[in-house]
Structure formats: structure tokens, C-alpha cells
Amino acid sequence: MSEVRNDGMSTSEVRRPSHHPAGMAIGLAVGLVLGLLVNLLSKNRDTFWLAPFFGWLTPGRIEWVTGHVVEPIGKVFLRLILCVVLPLVFSALVLAVVELKDIRKLGALGLRAIGFTLLFSACSVMIGLGLVHVFGPGYAISEQTRAEIQSHYRISERDGRPSSKSLSQVLLDLIPENPLQEAVGALDGSAKGNGMLALMVFALLVGCATVNVGSRTDGFVGVLEGLFAISMKIVDWAMRIAPLGVGCLMFAAMARLGMDLVVPLFGFLAVALAGLAVQTLGVYPAALRLCGIRPGRFFGAIRHVMLTAFGTSSSNATLPTALRAAEEDLGLSPQIARFVLTVGATGNQNGTALYEGVVILFLCQVFGVHLTLLQQASVMVFAILAGVGTAGVPAGSIPMIMAILAGIGVPPEGIGLILGFDRFLDMCRTVVNVTGDLTIAQCLDAWHKKQQTR
Template structure:
């Protein structure tokens, strides 16, 4: 591996995280609302963080296409591709369902939305009516597609348009899911074509993939500084008053995410992937830190692919396929967060949800988890859509905006860990199937 001699990358990322967080909180406490801090955020920290994020995002589309196409083409066996796809789908639905149930159980037990004083509740509700950010999210949710529309639009009319506008929040097309669908179809077609005629294309795609990996290596050298800038921006702007009001909600979300992260995934890794959970989490610590700092499954995808192959020694083709699809379709942490948020806001507004309505929240959260863009804040319009479905005021989304960034960081860690857990399980399952086919015990 091409790493700098001495301090490992994940250690440098953690130092950047600690420095950015410490300075940000210090500024928030000592210089709240100070124009000098605002200037540093607007002209130094935010641009520096965005440079790092953009250096990652610029290669996500070519990475998705080449990783999926090469993964399927190298697997070759269509039956094997279908088997891996089915395992990925079943894991996503079942484990996402478990994550949502963990969240709903905890929020129904602790009831974080109950107990606010009437004065605090009235003040918060009143502040929402003039919040432009809230209005924008509600508008986006109002334009959100039904599950049937989402299913139809996964098949792209123009895959290039979906690739170009995949990260545009105003785009109403299939986006990344459509790019993935086209990549899967392209890869399957390549796998069943005459290898003598397609060999130059495969070599060209492999060369493109190698170049993308080198760009990722360049970008990750910026990670410690980009992480520090991103965390400083968040910590310096996050008001402690809002945190105190929403502390119970935040703790419930983090506790549910931690249970799913270390208990659910730990058991799955132990009994299905046949790996030591402690070694597993230690091996992917760089991925978890990158996910936490960027709040983006898509931005973390290159690191997840590299670590899965180099540290966990997973089959590269399986890891490429499963992790690339999972970065958008396997959003366990997001689904858990959405379920808790809907019930919290229902409690806040005094809306009693029946068992049937809560089951609706479970199902919609699973579907929303599959369709959520793996970018910071990508789940908020879908949360509003679920709120509207069960009769909770959509403007309530503004109540949690102040702490959403922190929770976004935490749930992204769970999302990405879920993708790697899925890849490890599929890899172990395929190894057992190969051993059985060859008669090896």
C-alpha cells in the first residue's frame, strides 16, 4: 500500500477530527455568534471541507460504473450474479427492518418527545414558520415520488442525464439508482458477450478503475485537513440551546444506532461471516472515521472498497458489487433514524400513532432507506414524506435540523458498516458454496 511512512492515515484523520471538534466547540462556547468565527467558517473552513468532499464526489459516478461492470463481468457466471443480488436484497430488507424496529422500540420506551414545557414547544413551533430551510425541505418532499414511480424510474430513459444530475437535490429522476441499474445491465451484457471481442473493453474499464483508485489515493491525502474543516464548521455553528432541548432525542438516536452497529452487526459478522467482531471493527476503523466526518456513504465508498479488499481480504469483485449497490440501497442507519424521528415528532406534536400507523412508519422507513441518496442531508425530504403520510405536521422537520448534522455523521457510520457487513457475509457464503461444489469441507 502507498501510505506515508510513520503515522497511519486513520490516525491522522482522527487527529484532524479531534482538532476540528475541539476548536469548533471552543469557538461556540467562547465566541458565540462572533463575526470573526463566521468569517473563518465562510471563507476558510467550509471551502476547505468542500474541496475535500468534491475531490471524492467527482469520481463517484465513474467508480460506481466501473466497479459494478467489472465486478459482474469478472464474476462471469450469471447464476452467481443473481445469487449474490438476491442475498444482497434479502439482507437489506431484513436487517433494515430490524434496525427500524430497534429504533421504534427505544423511542416508544424513552418517549423523547414527551415532557417539553408548553412555552418551549410553542417557541419552537413559532420559529418554524419563518424558516426558509424548512420550507425548502417540505417543498422537496412534496415533489417526492411514490414507491411505484421510484420503481419505474430506476430504469433510466437517459443514463447520462441521471449520472450528470445524480447529486442535484432538485433532480427528480432516478439518479444514482438509475446509474446502478444501467451499470448492472451493462455488466450482465458484458459477462455473456464473446470475451474475444470484449477483451479490449474490459481492459479499458480496468485501466479506468486503476486510474480512479489513484485519484482516490490523492484525495485521501487531503482527508485529515478536510475532516478538521468539516467538523469545525459543524461544531462552531451548532447551538447548545437546541442541543439541550433535543438531548433526549439525540441520545435515543445514538443509542439505537450503537445497538445496531455493535450488537446486530457484531452478531451477524460472528455467525454469518465467521469473523471476530473485534477484529472486524478494528479493521474498518478508517472507513468508520471517514463516514463520520463526511456524512456520506457515497464519499466513503472508495475507502470502503479499498479497506474491504486490503484489510478484510474480501473477494474484490464481490466487494465492488455489494458495496457499490449498498452505498445507496442498504441504508440501515438512515432507516432507523427516520423511524425514530417520525415518532419523536409525533410525540412532540401530541399525535398518537396507532400500531397500524407505526407499522406504516416501519415499511416507509425501509423503502426510504433504500431510496435515500448517500449524501449529507439526503434523508430529510423522505422524513417529511413519511411525516405527511402518518399525519404529523411536515414543518416539524425544522425541530431536528439543528442536530441533524451530528446524527447524519453517526447514521452514516452505521450505513457504511452495514454495507461492509453485507459484503463480508456474501463473501463468506460464496466461499462456502464454492467449497461445497468442489467437495472441500
């Protein structure tokens, strides 16, 4: 995981993403336009003006090409990510806890850092879930379209129904009897207990135990770091073919559903952006004011950091710039800045947590999966934990989202419906992530200076 070298740089792999955001945008646009044209051609052959030029494209041929050629290409991209979900989730959460082992050195300061992280993450997830509830972008599709989606992804009415378990049993199932059984059943819904959430809790327990055992676990930590790096490399390979995969998935969705899917997708985009804006321009300034900091001065000092975060889509890649701004422009204590920003690059991802909550609830609406309050509370816990364990690199949240979807009865492959927007939203939520890290560092520095003057 990331540490700060003497030169202020990060030992994490700090690099620009191998996949350019323009590629994802082009894939989205091409898939959307061609898919809509094919949909119009197949459903309006008598009235669509281009139909005479493509008479050989019958509905049967279109469905065959879509189902047997185009969509499988897109699913290769999804399968590459899905195959590393379990090792990535487990290794990321264990390492996130191990990375916090130095928190005891900071005493009350470290505890306050954890408190701010949990508070900001909880606020961000509640904002995201609240906006999706209020505007309901996933409900904009017709019942006929929803039925087609359910049929295509083989989801039945019983999927996603509230569990008959009592609250005490749900809480007890957070601790797995057989972690391997929970892991095996996490992605297909056959887990005995809470599936992915139970696996996450087990990972946190392993992380805490690893820290307490001490140096004897150095080899184990090394194995996990290797597993995490391998998993992220496979994700990176997947993202190299993301433009093609996203284009194929978008084409398949639009060819089958047409304009019925356009409004919900752009509604999702608007809600996600609104949530990120509320977190950045509402929650963070409020916290700064409570600590006696003028938000205008703070945002003015970090504007170049926010631009770097937007351009790289990586908290890790932005870390050197953020450290320099914290110490030179904001005048923060190096000890506080380096601890908070280094750990926060992977452990405090408020924008990612918000985005994951929005994606999950939106896809629940699209697939007709109704969640009880208890299940929505579980989604909130899921999103907060996923925000802690998500890698601070482009597309790091995709495997986490797929894991959460599997845990609540939504097909993980359903994420293909929104992947076309992910790259742009990744740039936006990285800005929120980095701004949140700097906000915590600024608030803790203000608190620390007040303590010293007493």
C-alpha cells in the same frame, strides 16, 4: 449513480462536503444561547439580572424580530430543501432500482444481498422506534409548550389522527390512481390516497419497468440522473447556508419556548446515538458470528474506514477506502466487495433508516400526533424505502425525512427543531451505513466460500 472504475474509485461525485460540521455546531450553539437569553429576558424581566441592560427589548419587539426577521431567514434554508423533495424522492428511488439491474448476474448471491439489506434496515428502524417509544423524549415537554408549537405550526387536533380507512383500502392506495395527484398533495396532506408512500411505490414500479424495458430507456435514465444531480445541487446550496439557517431556527424556537425544549432535544440526541450504537455493536456482530466471522477481527480491519466515514459524512466519499479495506484487509472477493459496497453506498443505509425513524416518531411526540400501529408500520416502510433512496452524501436524508413527515400529518418545517444536531448525527449514522455495507459483504463472502468448498 455510483459505479466502480478500473482504478477502484467511484464515478459518483466523491468529495468532502462544502459545509464544515463546525459551522452547524456554531450555528446551533449561538442560536440556542441567544434564544434562551431572549426567552429569559422576555419572561422574567423583573428578576433576570441582564434585564436592565436591555430594557428596550420588550416582549412585543422580541416577537416581531423573531417572527418577521430571524425565523424567515431560517425558513429560506428549509424551503430550498422542501422545493426539491418530490423530484429528489422520485428520481432517487427509480435510479436505486435501475442500479440493481446487475443483481441478476450474481443470482442467489444478489438475492441474499437484498435479503441482508432489508433485514438490517428493518432491524435498525425497529430499534429506533422501540427506543423512542421506551424513553419518549418528545413527551418531556409540557402541554402548554406543545400547544404553543401546534399553534405556531398551525396543526390542529384532527391532524395525525388515525385514518378511518380499512386495512384493505390502505394497501390498495399504495398503488396510486393518479400519481401526479398524489405528488401534488403529498406535502400538504391533500392527497387522495397514501400521498408520499404511494409516490414511492410508483417510483419503484417505474424503476422495475425501466430495468425490464432495457436499452430503450437509456435517455429516460439520463434525464433522471440529471434531475437527481440538480436536486442534490440545490440541497448542497441549502447546506452552504445551513449554519445561518440552523442558528436562526434554533434562536426562534428557544426564544419562544426556552428551557422547555432543551431537555427533549438532548433526549432525542441520546436516543438517536443509543440506537446507532445498538445497531453497530449488537446487530452487526451477531450477524458476523452467525456467519463464522470474529467481530473483533472485522472491526479491527475496518477501523480506518469507520474514521473516514465519520469525517466525511458521505458513504460515496468513503467508497474507495471501503473497497480497499474489503479486498486488502478483509480479503473479500473483488466481485462481491465491489457489487455490495457500490450498490450499498446508496441502497443500504441502515443508520439513515434508523435515524429517520427516530426523528419522525420524536417529532410526532413533540407535535402531539398520535400514530396507530398501522401508521407506525407505514412509518417503518417509509424509513426503509427512504434509506434505499437517500443519497450517500451529507444531509442527503433531510429531504426524505421532510417527505415522510408530510405524509403522516406533521409539518415538514418541524424538522427545524432538530436540525442543529443533524450534522453530528450525520457523521455517526454514516459510520453505521458503511459498517453495514462491509458486514453484508463479509457475510456474503463467507457464504460464497462455503458453497465453493462443498
